[in-house]
Amino acid sequence: MSRRGEFDLIAQSLAPLSNTANGLGLTDDAALFDPTPGHTAVMSTDTLVANVHFLPDTAPADVARKALRVNLSDIAAMGAVARGYLLNLALPETVTDARVDAFVTGLAADQQAFGVTLWGGDTVRTSGPLTLSVTAIGEVRTGRALKRSGAQVGDQVYVTGTIGDAAAGLRLLSGSSSLAASDADFLADRYRLPQPRSTVGPRLVGLASAALDVSDGLIADLGHICETSSVGATVRAADVPLSAALRAAIARDVLSLPDALTGGDDYELLFCAPPAVHDVMKTLGAALGVSIKAIGEITQGGGVTLLDKNGGVITLQRAGHTHF
Amino acid sequence: MSRRGEFDLIAQSLAPLSNTANGLGLTDDAALFDPTPGHTAVMSTDTLVANVHFLPDTAPADVARKALRVNLSDIAAMGAVARGYLLNLALPETVTDARVDAFVTGLAADQQAFGVTLWGGDTVRTSGPLTLSVTAIGEVRTGRALKRSGAQVGDQVYVTGTIGDAAAGLRLLSGSSSLAASDADFLADRYRLPQPRSTVGPRLVGLASAALDVSDGLIADLGHICETSSVGATVRAADVPLSAALRAAIARDVLSLPDALTGGDDYELLFCAPPAVHDVMKTLGAALGVSIKAIGEITQGGGVTLLDKNGGVITLQRAGHTHF
Numbered sequence: 001m002s003r004r005g006e007f008d009l010i011a012q013s014l015a016p017l018s019n020t021a022n023g024l025g026l027t028d029d030a031a032l033f034d035p036t037p038g039h040t041a042v043m044s045t046d047t048l049v050a051n052v053h054f055l056p057d058t059a060p061a062d063v064a065r066k067a068l069r070v071n072l073s074d075i076a077a078m079g080a081v082a083r084g085y086l087l088n089l090a091l092p093e094t095v096t097d098a099r100v101d102a103f104v105t106g107l108a109a110d111q112q113a114f115g116v117t118l119w120g121g122d123t124v125r126t127s128g129p130l131t132l133s134v135t136a137i138g139e140v141r142t143g144r145a146l147k148r149s150g151a152q153v154g155d156q157v158y159v160t161g162t163i164g165d166a167a168a169g170l171r172l173l174s175g176s177s178s179l180a181a182s183d184a185d186f187l188a189d190r191y192r193l194p195q196p197r198s199t200v201g202p203r204l205v206g207l208a209s210a211a212l213d214v215s216d217g218l219i220a221d222l223g224h225i226c227e228t229s230s231v232g233a234t235v236r237a238a239d240v241p242l243s244a245a246l247r248a249a250i251a252r253d254v255l256s257l258p259d260a261l262t263g264g265d266d267y268e269l270l271f272c273a274p275p276a277v278h279d280v281m282k283t284l285g286a287a288l289g290v291s292i293k294a295i296g297e298i299t300q301g302g303g304v305t306l307l308d309k310n311g312g313v314i315t316l317q318r319a320g321h322t323h324f
Numbered sequence: 325m326s327r328r329g330e331f332d333l334i335a336q337s338l339a340p341l342s343n344t345a346n347g348l349g350l351t352d353d354a355a356l357f358d359p360t361p362g363h364t365a366v367m368s369t370d371t372l373v374a375n376v377h378f379l380p381d382t383a384p385a386d387v388a389r390k391a392l393r394v395n396l397s398d399i400a401a402m403g404a405v406a407r408g409y410l411l412n413l414a415l416p417e418t419v420t421d422a423r424v425d426a427f428v429t430g431l432a433a434d435q436q437a438f439g440v441t442l443w444g445g446d447t448v449r450t451s452g453p454l455t456l457s458v459t460a461i462g463e464v465r466t467g468r469a470l471k472r473s474g475a476q477v478g479d480q481v482y483v484t485g486t487i488g489d490a491a492a493g494l495r496l497l498s499g500s501s502s503l504a505a506s507d508a509d510f511l512a513d514r515y516r517l518p519q520p521r522s523t524v525g526p527r528l529v530g531l532a533s534a535a536l537d538v539s540d541g542l543i544a545d546l547g548h549i550c551e552t553s554s555v556g557a558t559v560r561a562a563d564v565p566l567s568a569a570l571r572a573a574i575a576r577d578v579l580s581l582p583d584a585l586t587g588g589d590d591y592e593l594l595f596c597a598p599p600a601v602h603d604v605m606k607t608l609g610a611a612l613g614v615s616i617k618a619i620g621e622i623t624q625g626g627g628v629t630l631l632d633k634n635g636g637v638i639t640l641q642r643a644g645h646t647h648f
Contacts, residue, residue, distance in 0.1 A: 024471060024473075027471075027472055027473065027548075027552045028402070028471050028472050028473075028536070028552075029368055029398035029399075029401045029402055029472075029536055029537060030366045030367055030368035030398050030399060030401075030402045030404070030462075030469075031366070031367045031368070032364050032365070032366055032367075032402075032464075032469055033364065033365040033366075033367065034359075034364045034365070034466060035358075035359070035365070040356050040357065040358050041356070041357040041358070041359070041365050042354045042355070042356055042357075043354055043355045043356075043357065043367075043410060043443070043444065043459075043461070044353055044354035044355070044444070045410045045412055045444060045445060045446055045457075045459060046412075046446045047412045047413075047414055047446045047448045047457070048448075049414055049448055049449070049450045049451075049452075051451060052448060052449060052450065052451070053448070074353035074354050075353075075354060077353045077354075078352070078353055078354045078356075080354070086367060086369045086459060088369055088370075088371045088412070088457040089371075090371055090373055090455055119367070120367065120368070120369060121369060122369055122370045122371045122457070124371045124372075124373055124376060124377070125373070125376060126373045126376065126452055126453065126455060127373075127375060127376070127452060127453055128373075128450055128451060128452010128453050128455065129450065129451055129452050131414055131450060131452065131455050133369075133371070133412040133446070133457045135367075135369060135410060135459050137367070138354075140356075142358060145354075145356055147348060147351075147352050148351055148352055148353075149348075149351065149352075212352075212353055213353060224351075228351045228352075
């Protein structure tokens with residue numbers, strides 16, 4: 001199939017995803033953003049490469065949505081509300097118009113779901129694999145962004161949702177198993193389409209002392225908080241929230257519990273907060289319909305210690321997964 | 325040579341390019357930006373792919389600087405002052421630490437030259453060619469950004485610097501010629517390292533009615549202004565500023581004058597302004613040490629008409645160069 005030129009692609013497919021105030025209908029050299037008075041602009045960017053960050057047979061709509069969602073997850077982790085995004089698309093010569101249209105359809109669906117619009121970007125061709133970068137832009141009350149550096153000794157460690165599903169999902173997409181189809185589909189979907197906690201992040205401002213989203217693996221990412229905050233942490237393995245599907249997958253040796261805790265791609269929020277707000281967290285989770293669970297404590301010293309039911313130390317062979 | 329992992333690359337090479345206020349030392353999920361009160365954030369992003377946007381033997385420092393500069397040029401074209409940038413780097417498996425270090429050295433030099441710092445980004449590996457996206461962030465007085473859409477019938481059309489050098493430079497880098505070495509080097513440098521007009525752009529706020537930077541070619545880019553502003557334009561070919569080196573190149577058939585006017589990669593500012601500010605433009609150019617030259621007029625109708633010395637129409641085979 002022939003492929004449209006850059007100008008046609010922008011005018012026909014991408015401009016309808018844009019707006020006038022920020023994206024200038026994609027006719028200009030740059031995008032404009034006025035944060036709400038009293039707010040600071042927040043920007044996050046991630047690059048996905050075919051075969052490295054998604055499987056080659058992934059539907060184009062899912063590729064587009066994942067690229068957007070991993071960045072919306074970063075924006076949420078800063079306590080910010082996402083407003084728009086920039087899209088850099090390097091398309092292989094072989095890509096068809098139909099695949100590009102499917103890609104755009106995926107973006108349109110997620111723009112609706114997450115309240116963002118396309119503000120700008122660049123479209124080029126490449127002799128290599130499909131490569132896309134999304135830069136998400138949001139805003140947070142000035143001086144109140146959630147950073148990795150604020151964890152205090154005595155804080156509790158919380159995580160949203162469930163951990164390890166995506167690691168199991170990737171394993172299942174790469175092989176076969178005796179898992180029930182409904183469980184396998186659930187886990188594969190958790191890998192394919194992460195759920196950014198966009199409703200939770202902004203509500204943590206003023207409550208959480210430090211936060212990030214789990215992309216490298218629960219233990220590795222808690223390690224990032226510890227390093228940046230100059231503290232240590234303990235995690236009670238039995239308290240880490242696991243989905244029923246993941247428990248079934250572990251029972252059938254799809255992956256081990258340690259692999260679930262270090263597997264990455266969860267895109268759940270991991271954050272620290274003083275014990276005083278424990279009840280507020282319970283109420284918040286219930287109000288938002290998202291599990292928010294305490295799984296450990298911030299301690300003196302450094303590094304992350306994983307504890308079993310009896311308080312014994314579980315030794316991990318690796319802390320996390322690198323996307324590099 | 326072995327290659328450092330992502331974390332080491334960030335901590336050792338990239339973090340020194342960052343700052344605390346905006347980049348958070350590259351330890352967090354996102355960057356923060358508070359525009360100066362009364363100002364709007366401006367964001368521009370471009371992707372460069374090896375062998376498509378730069379020649380395979382280009383020095384890594386020049387690749388880095390060009391990627392940054394083409395975005396600084398976009399920021400200037402909006403009338404904005406650049407403050408920082410995000411860097412998305414997809415590195416082939418074969419890239420060496422030494423090449424990455426040279427790349428970083430190039431960024432450091434241009435950060436100094438243009439007053440920007442690294443606020444964030446992402447580093448991944450690719451099975452394809454080196455691919456880099458830079459997102460430049462700046463600010464402009466709220467409501468005063470220079471857009472493509474403001475050109476008015478009767479405005480004069482201006483361009484900074486000289487046009488066509490980069491097109492000749494690319495031609496020279498791809499072949500041989502009898503041009504004097506000093507001329508050939510000048511033209512090749514103009515292709516390799518564009519000079520963003522960062523001092524000029526912000527000074528055009530309140531004077532220019534429309535602006536952009538010339539990347540697709542003088543005629544094509546003026547066509548973009550005409551289309552977005554619903555006007556036409558004439559350009560007096562004899563008034564388009566050409567460097568002495570380019571004149572020599574044209575005399576030796578390195579490229580034709582039409583190829584110079586449509587070649588692209590100039591990264592000069594092309595803008596429109598009412599006749600009343602003509603003398604102000606002269607003074608401004610002299611004050612900044614940058615040529616600012618009137619080359620035509622905005623007219624009713626549509627499209628760009630190129631005129632010879634006698635007012636006859638010069639027909640072009642193509643309007644511009646597409647980077648797609």
